[in-house]
Amino acid sequence: MSHIPISVTVDGTTYDSEVEPRTLLVHWLREDIGRVGTVVGCDTSSCGACTVLLDGQSVKSCSVLAVQADGQSITTIQGLAEGEDNWHPVQTAFKECHGLQCGYCTPGMVLATVDLLGENPTPTEAEIREGLEGNLCRCTGYHNIVKSVQYASDLMSGGAR
Amino acid sequence: MTDTLPDSLTTQSPMGRPLRRKEDARLLHGQTNWTDNIQLPGMLHMAILRSPMAHAHITHLDVTPALSEPHVVAAFSAKELGDLNGAVPCVWPVTDEMQAPAFPALAIDKVRHVGDCVAVVLATDRNAAFDALEAIEIDYEALPAVIDLEAALEPGATLVHDAADSPGTNECYTYHLPGTGIPYDEAKAKADVVVKRRFINQRLIPAFMEPRAVVASPMGVSNEMTVWSATQIPHILRVLLALVTGLPENSLRIIAPDVGGGFGGKLQIYREEILAVQIARHLGRPVKWTETRSENMVATHHGRGQVQDIEIAATKDGKLLGMKVNLLADMGAYLQIITPGTPLLGMFMYPGIYKMDAYDFNCVGVFTNKTPTDAYRGAGRPESTFAIERIMDELAAELNMDPMELRKKNWINHEDFPYATIAGLVYDTGNYEAATAKAIDMFDYAGLRAEQERRRASGDPVQLGIGISTFTEMCGLAPSRTLGALKYVAGGWEHCTIRMLPTGKVELITGTSPHGQGHETAWSQIAADILGIDVDDIEVVHSDTGRAPYGMDTYGSRSLAVGGQAIKKAAERLIEKARVIAAHQLECSIDDLEYAGGAFRVKGDAEKAQPLAAVAFEAFSAHNLPDGVEPTLQAESTVDPQDFSYPHGTHLAAVEVDTETGKTTLRTYVCVDDVGVQVNPMIVEGQVHGGLAQGIAQAMYEGVEYDEDGNLLTASLADYLVPSAADLPSFTTSTTETPSTTNPLGTKGVGEAGAIASTPAIINAIVDALRPMGVNDVEMPASPQRVWRTIQEAKAATA
Amino acid sequence: MIPVSFDYVRATSVADAVAALVAGGEDAKVLAGGQSLMPVLRLRMAAPTVVIDCSRVTEMQGITDAGDSVVIGAGTTHHEVMNNPLINEHTPLLAMATATVADPAIRHRGTLGGALAHADPAGDLPAVALALDAVMTVVGPQGSRDIPAAELFTDYFTTSMAEDEILVSIRVPKLGPGWGYHYEKFQRTAQGWAIVGVAAAVQRNNGTINQARVGLTNMGPGPVRASSVEQALTNAAATAESVAAAAQSATDGTRATSDLHAAADYREHLARVMTERAVAKAAGI
Ligand SMILES: Cc1cc2nc3c(=O)[nH]c(=O)nc-3n(C[C@H](O)[C@H](O)[C@H](O)COP(=O)(O)OP(=O)(O)OC[C@H]3O[C@@H](n4cnc5c(N)ncnc54)[C@H](O)[C@@H]3O)c2cc1C
Ligand code: FES
Numbered sequence A: 001m002s003h004i005p006i007s008v009t010v011d012g013t014t015y016d017s018e019v020e021p022r023t024l025l026v027h028w029l030r031e032d033i034g035r036v037g038t039v040v041g042c043d044t045s046s047c048g049a050c051t052v053l054l055d056g057q058s059v060k061s062c063s064v065l066a067v068q069a070d071g072q073s074i075t076t077i078q079g080l081a082e083g084e085d086n087w088h089p090v091q092t093a094f095k096e097c098h099g100l101q102c103g104y105c106t107p108g109m110v111l112a113t114v115d116l117l118g119e120n121p122t123p124t125e126a127e128i129r130e131g132l133e134g135n136l137c138r139c140t141g142y143h144n145i146v147k148s149v150q151y152a153s154d155l156m157s158g159g160a161r
Numbered sequence B: 001m002t003d004t005l006p007d008s009l010t011t012q013s014p015m016g017r018p019l020r021r022k023e024d025a026r027l028l029h030g031q032t033n034w035t036d037n038i039q040l041p042g043m044l045h046m047a048i049l050r051s052p053m054a055h056a057h058i059t060h061l062d063v064t065p066a067l068s069e070p071h072v073v074a075a076f077s078a079k080e081l082g083d084l085n086g087a088v089p090c091v092w093p094v095t096d097e098m099q100a101p102a103f104p105a106l107a108i109d110k111v112r113h114v115g116d117c118v119a120v121v122l123a124t125d126r127n128a129a130f131d132a133l134e135a136i137e138i139d140y141e142a143l144p145a146v147i148d149l150e151a152a153l154e155p156g157a158t159l160v161h162d163a164a165d166s167p168g169t170n171e172c173y174t175y176h177l178p179g180t181g182i183p184y185d186e187a188k189a190k191a192d193v194v195v196k197r198r199f200i201n202q203r204l205i206p207a208f209m210e211p212r213a214v215v216a217s218p219m220g221v222s223n224e225m226t227v228w229s230a231t232q233i234p235h236i237l238r239v240l241l242a243l244v245t246g247l248p249e250n251s252l253r254i255i256a257p258d259v260g261g262g263f264g265g266k267l268q269i270y271r272e273e274i275l276a277v278q279i280a281r282h283l284g285r286p287v288k289w290t291e292t293r294s295e296n297m298v299a300t301h302h303g304r305g306q307v308q309d310i311e312i313a314a315t316k317d318g319k320l321l322g323m324k325v326n327l328l329a330d331m332g333a334y335l336q337i338i339t340p341g342t343p344l345l346g347m348f349m350y351p352g353i354y355k356m357d358a359y360d361f362n363c364v365g366v367f368t369n370k371t372p373t374d375a376y377r378g379a380g381r382p383e384s385t386f387a388i389e390r391i392m393d394e395l396a397a398e399l400n401m402d403p404m405e406l407r408k409k410n411w412i413n414h415e416d417f418p419y420a421t422i423a424g425l426v427y428d429t430g431n432y433e434a435a436t437a438k439a440i441d442m443f444d445y446a447g448l449r450a451e452q453e454r455r456r457a458s459g460d461p462v463q464l465g466i467g468i469s470t471f472t473e474m475c476g477l478a479p480s481r482t483l484g485a486l487k488y489v490a491g492g493w494e495h496c497t498i499r500m501l502p503t504g505k506v507e508l509i510t511g512t513s514p515h516g517q518g519h520e521t522a523w524s525q526i527a528a529d530i531l532g533i534d535v536d537d538i539e540v541v542h543s544d545t546g547r548a549p550y551g552m553d554t555y556g557s558r559s560l561a562v563g564g565q566a567i568k569k570a571a572e573r574l575i576e577k578a579r580v581i582a583a584h585q586l587e588c589s590i591d592d593l594e595y596a597g598g599a600f601r602v603k604g605d606a607e608k609a610q611p612l613a614a615v616a617f618e619a620f621s622a623h624n625l626p627d628g629v630e631p632t633l634q635a636e637s638t639v640d641p642q643d644f645s646y647p648h649g650t651h652l653a654a655v656e657v658d659t660e661t662g663k664t665t666l667r668t669y670v671c672v673d674d675v676g677v678q679v680n681p682m683i684v685e686g687q688v689h690g691g692l693a694q695g696i697a698q699a700m701y702e703g704v705e706y707d708e709d710g711n712l713l714t715a716s717l718a719d720y721l722v723p724s725a726a727d728l729p730s731f732t733t734s735t736t737e738t739p740s741t742t743n744p745l746g747t748k749g750v751g752e753a754g755a756i757a758s759t760p761a762i763i764n765a766i767v768d769a770l771r772p773m774g775v776n777d778v779e780m781p782a783s784p785q786r787v788w789r790t791i792q793e794a795k796a797a798t799a
Numbered sequence C: 001m002i003p004v005s006f007d008y009v010r011a012t013s014v015a016d017a018v019a020a021l022v023a024g025g026e027d028a029k030v031l032a033g034g035q036s037l038m039p040v041l042r043l044r045m046a047a048p049t050v051v052i053d054c055s056r057v058t059e060m061q062g063i064t065d066a067g068d069s070v071v072i073g074a075g076t077t078h079h080e081v082m083n084n085p086l087i088n089e090h091t092p093l094l095a096m097a098t099a100t101v102a103d104p105a106i107r108h109r110g111t112l113g114g115a116l117a118h119a120d121p122a123g124d125l126p127a128v129a130l131a132l133d134a135v136m137t138v139v140g141p142q143g144s145r146d147i148p149a150a151e152l153f154t155d156y157f158t159t160s161m162a163e164d165e166i167l168v169s170i171r172v173p174k175l176g177p178g179w180g181y182h183y184e185k186f187q188r189t190a191q192g193w194a195i196v197g198v199a200a201a202v203q204r205n206n207g208t209i210n211q212a213r214v215g216l217t218n219m220g221p222g223p224v225r226a227s228s229v230e231q232a233l234t235n236a237a238a239t240a241e242s243v244a245a246a247a248q249s250a251t252d253g254t255r256a257t258s259d260l261h262a263a264a265d266y267r268e269h270l271a272r273v274m275t276e277r278a279v280a281k282a283a284g285i
């Protein structure tokens, strides 16, 4: 099965690569280009640990082939902050509100939140919970994740909530 | 949240404050060291062929065809592995007579559960290793699967282990603990009421989010081996890997890098770890294995799995007389690290917070053709708490008493502490009255009862139920002597070394091994408080036997309760050493020095002071040390806890049950936990939340299901229902603070509290909602279908 | 886990895709959003030799107003369907049901065409297509043909499309004024699949229900049209009692099965309860 050339922009850098068609996007990110911030948690697209933004929309990168991302642009947890000291408000909020414990669900949770707040800048608690239904966390019981999203919403909309 | 942001650290002790976590920066930027991130030159990927059968003879097995597949370097079955096929150890032989069958890493001749390892392929490419598994030739001859615990014990049952030297039964052991009081039958004879129930505490899958992974890297001729593993127990793993593989312990280095949750599921030495090490050693190349979630469901140990026959005897005015517990505990197919001991971790806790005159505990461990069981968040104590808190509600119903009144009538009053329980423990402190009063207040108990009455009266299809759980647990595993008496082979101490480097920065080396608990932050708070320095000047070193050689790791809510003591002592010792040097520098006697705010000061002479960092530099340069004082500023402590600690709390749940569909919605959850002194209340609260979610999930969503052939039906996260944010509410949590007296920090432990307390609160609430319909129990998980069926059965019975 | 090796074809037109499908024979697989196919491939429950990616075929995109119907490209994602003004105006039941599918990330990739072609008995959209009398336009080597929803779903995960045919678009007739809609989904967890789902459209005229359409999810090998319920509701009083009475016949013609999450009798019970609720909500009762 022949390899296929792809060119994908990840966190602002364009990577030209040749992939086996069956390579999952998440494996390509982790193993081919060393962007190990995005992780794998399941085989059934159930857990959301692998969530990234593909052309600005949240997707589970275990359910996309690397070849399918050819010509597209990806944002991972590693590309969210603009520099060490310039955290994305969602990152800040997760830290402030203790929205993570082991941190394994965190990359996916943070990117799902970025997507959620992009679509709905001031979600209700119910909207937050439903918006994150595809991202499992085993540590936090979600209580502080919901708080983090609310706080991020405050930060991003200048306290408009 | 901004209102709780820390003030300037220099003005206030960091203890007891909700400091934001040091861990978070790297975790929030994807700069994390998961084991699966590791790539080494020459590294081989291991893929595992697992049994699709629960119980079968292997009639034919040939791995050689895999060797001609692309990128394949080696393939092994038990035959090729020979002596390298290590035996997976069990370190808790609970009785002398216990049946402890061999557990080879790769199955020999017979498989005993779906997921049992039969062969491995090593390839230079991960995908190729997977592909090559399909080339392995294997035939099975199916045997009947042993699934049901009672059927397993019947004469003539198929044997899970039938080696020539096996005792010819599926019974692993029988353990009897008589209480310290009068015989149970004597108490029962005096009773007006005896309530009996059979509760099924179902099997659960830990389902930590980071699947397991291991990388074993041999260092060539020197025999050294570095092992990275997603484990909770790097130190214990090192000892056990040395014993299992015969590699010298001093040439094994175990590193647990960032670990993504464990909940007991990574408190283990696994087949895959042994195989990776043995094969890496054999081939002289690094070997990596990362678990898929599909493997995780069948190969990572499960938790719980008990049939509980519970009997409680009381007088008609609700005074408890005695309790009798008969357990069948599902061991699964093999014994792992503490498989047989796990149910026994609960045996002291069945009487809960109550006084009674008699107690009798009996447990039979049973082999089945299922994944081995072992510790899962709470390990034994959620099971015991479930049993006592459920049966208290049933007794209250039988006596027509309010379940809270029944509890109050029987619990240990705060002035009774320390209290020697009927199970033989001494509870040091507690204040059940205070926690309960606070919880009832926050919950609006009276208001909800009134609403319940209204709904009952109007025949509302949605009924309201209130569930109570007033629990305690034993934490801080464990006094080594106690462990020895229980036949556990290791101790329960913990270690800490603190060194101040010449530049004033501090390394705090701990033997605990965090995987989400925030030790880097909390341990810094404890040490910073004593050393009088900034939290950020402390680096917590952990989870690497090369850098932190001593420790007993993290499980059983022990890290703070035990490890915290070592931190405190080491920090105090460091100050004592520094005091000698400072006195020499300041030319005064050590008694003239007081230490505060990170500096020694001569009493009555504010001008004469020496910062600790200056002492550290002096200890480093060693130009002018007092006679007999060794260079470097470092101190250590290894603490064996004097006793357990006993967190407790009152948890209240209100559920709405749609009686037309059986669907339960958790409306309100209030809990007040007493975990003693809190180092970081933000972390405490987070631990409670996470525990609650897992305990609620046991009650409502999760449960391992096997079919009669031993196939796991809940084999993915699509079928094993770990709840998402949309399936849970926000929680209302609070605390009371009754310091523990078994450790100098007054802490108790909080890692398991939520998971232990919440399960019975939810089931009690569901049963409470449905009791007028004749329902007196609902099996877990209380799925809509189960609740609906229970209602139908109750209706049919009362009709 | 990782899929078996396969070749990859990125189709740029329907003709292109059909040609590749013909060339690939029975071991070729169409890839749309991949949200059902990728898990199947990762678990190695399917082992295609070639995967034909249709996600960039522009002919399969887009939502257009065709007068008496709305025509939706098969490659339209769930996210687009939910948020599309034409769909929300003319056939809101589809938007409502689509909003209950999986989670936001899956809805960003998964497609309407993929959901229908996959024909999962627990999928939410087949019952909607059936209730609304949607018509599928499929293209194969012999050209294009239309398949009404009532003839599409033939068995578990099986449709009447030939192996070398591709679903290109879905035509959903507009029901016109006076209709109310509701999709009622019963699931164990929010992200879970339907144990039972009920798609209801009800046309009400003051105190009377003129007509109703009811489709059931997961009550048989494919979606089921609850015709008895529809008949009982025709010209029925718009009251809770008459809806409840009509819902009793929700299980007529169903073939519910038992699985891990529900036994057949419980499903049947749920079908009645959910039908009552869905119809009542659609009718504004
Ligand atoms: C965790 C999870 C939860 C989910 N929950 C739900 C749910 O609650 N309800 C629900 O309805 N769905 C659910 N889904 C499925 C989701 O809706 C899928 O998007 C959908 O079923 C398939 O659409 P797709 O575009 O992703 O198709 P693909 O996965 O790309 O394809 C599915 C099948 O259809 C075939 N196919 C696709 N498009 C065409 C075409 N145009 N012509 C011919 N054949 C084609 C493919 O060959 C394949 O066999 C869930 C999925 C996941 C992973
Ligand atoms: S790894 Fe992608 S959803 Fe679980």
Ligand code: FES
Pocket: A099, A100, A101, A102, A103, A104, A105, A106, A136, A137, A138, A139, A140, B209, B260, B261, B516
């Ligand atoms: S923080 Fe551990 S899984 Fe979410």
